[in-house]
Amino acid sequence: MSDVRKVQVGEVQLAYRVWGDEGAPPAVLLHCLGEDGEDWRGVVGRLAGTHQVYALDLRGHGHSDWPGEYGIERWRDDAIGFLQALGLARVTLVGHSLGALAALL
Secondary structure: OOOOEEEEEOOEEEEEEEEOOOOOOEEEEEOOOOOOHHHHHHHHHHHOOOOEEEEEEOOOOOOOOOOOOOOHHHHHHHHHHHHHHOOOOOOEEEEOOHHHHHHHO
16 A cells, blocks of 8 residues: 655645656656545556556545646646656656546647
8 A cells, every 4th residue: 555645836736646656767646536545556566567656636535635627728737837846857648538538638
């Protein structure tokens, strides 16, 4: 089990979980609408064998802040800000449904 961590990105605090060895190639997971980083629990075990896995709670979801509004561009910007805040330059980015749209943008 991974503890929930938080990082400030712009006006919101975003929650995330981390699995795997520090120094392994990073993989960032973006969940679907109405879920959170826990949505990835079923696949983390395999990914964490080869990557350091970050499962983000997008704004308005899970343990992340809900500042009153959200949208696909905000989720995209939050994901970019998350990468910058943690100093993650090159990542494998995986999205499910809404998370895939944010990843694509």
